[in-house]
Amino acid sequence: MKYTPEITKKLIDQYQQGLEVSAIAAMMTLEHGEPIPERSVIAKLSSLGVYKKKEYVTKRGEAPVKKEEYIDRIAKLLDVNAEILESLEKVNKSVLQLLERHLESVPKPEKQPQILEKTQNFFDVA
16 A cells, blocks of 8 residues: 555554554555555554554563563672572562562661671781
């Protein structure tokens, strides 16, 4: 199909109003008497810089998080190198989420200045 300036303007308007690409393609098919595939509409909108790809979300409607990201966060909470926790990649995501939530709720101990002072005194004496 040849997209004229009028068809293009109408296409952009419909998309920006929130119409689904499938509905736009179906309406254009009815109006022009020739089948207009969804991919054609997506390609045109993409070339115009208007089309926004749907973001993948989990069943709960949340943005997906990779296991690596959970492991990095857990490593940060534990104040260790993420490579040490590499074997956690074999654990279920739900377990990683549980670990992260628990570690976030545990108060982080302050570094004890007394130990540092004793260590410095030890080296000063020797």
